[in-house]
Amino acid sequence: MAGIIAPSILSADVTKLGEDVALVEKAGAKYLHIDLMDGSFVPSMAYGPAWVKQLRPQTDLFLDVHLMAVHPENHVEELAEAGADLIGVHVEATPHIHRVLQMIKAAGVKAEVVINPGTPVSAIVPVLGMVDQVLVMTVNPGFGGQAFLPATVAKIKELADYKKDNGLDYDIEVDGGINDKTIVMTAAAGANVFVAGSYVYDKKDPAAKVAKLLDLTK
Numbered sequence: 079m080a081g082i083i084a085p086s087i088l089s090a091d092v093t094k095l096g097e098d099v100a101l102v103e104k105a106g107a108k109y110l111h112i113d114l115m116d117g118s119f120v121p122s123m124a125y126g127p128a129w130v131k132q133l134r135p136q137t138d139l140f141l142d143v144h145l146m147a148v149h150p151e152n153h154v155e156e157l158a159e160a161g162a163d164l165i166g167v168h169v170e171a172t173p174h175i176h177r178v179l180q181m182i183k184a185a186g187v188k189a190e191v192v193i194n195p196g197t198p199v200s201a202i203v204p205v206l207g208m209v210d211q212v213l214v215m216t217v218n219p220g221f222g223g224q225a226f227l228p229a230t231v232a233k234i235k236e237l238a239d240y241k242k243d244n245g246l247d248y249d250i251e252v253d254g255g256i257n258d259k260t261i262v263m264t265a266a267a268g269a270n271v272f273v274a275g276s277y278v279y280d281k282k283d284p285a286a287k288v289a290k291l292l293d294l295t296k
């Protein structure tokens with residue numbers, strides 16, 4: 079089955095965001111990855127629920143919201159109302175990951191747990207049965223354009239094996255440094271949802287970049 083490409087608008091041109099989103103949708107992307115950064119869990123700041131709300135009527139893409147914030151529980155309801163299709167929460171951002179995932183599901187939104195490069199899979203095993211998607215960060219979160227960390231590939235494989243061995247059906251997403259080389263490595267390890275920011279948007283022709291990534295997962 080072909081992978082799902084999730085262009086990250088962190089690298090898009092905010093002055094023509096509607097156009098940048100339409101381009102990738104037409105090219106075959108199925109998800110739109112929206113990074114919310116609070117300047118505390120990660121050093122930088124980006125977007126917020128208002129962006130999700132304004133993008134919602136502009137596109138049919140599945141809105142894949144990556145929440146990089148402390149106290150994630152404070153944002154769940156607003157993001158659900160804004161039209162998020164999925165909310166991803168970092169296990170490192172809360173002592174109550176199970177409760178936050180329950181809140182997301184109760185809000186009628188798909189739930190994702192996220193792990194940083196320094197966090198082992200064992201930290202999320204207790205919640206793997208309740209999530210729709212797991213995000214393995216393949217860079218340290220906070221910025222676009224960083225180099226892929228190869229040591230994260232073993233965790234993708236571990237999650238794919240765990241899924242199979244336990245009859246679970248979560249998607250495995252990767253985020254950070256994904257390009258025409260790293261998408262092949264991560265797909266081989268078992269990832270099926272691929273976030274790409276700078277590879278898609280930094281240079282020319284985002285549509286061609288999406289088409290190429292899509293092709294490489296077939």
Ligand code: DX5
Pocket residue numbers: 086087088089111113144217218219220221222223224253254255256273274275276277
């Ligand atoms: C980083 C973000 C990513 C970012 C990826 O913290 O979570 O979604 O946009 O950017 P690239 O693809 O350039 O590494």
Ligand code: ZN
Pocket residue numbers: 086111112113144253273
């Ligand atoms: Zn992200």
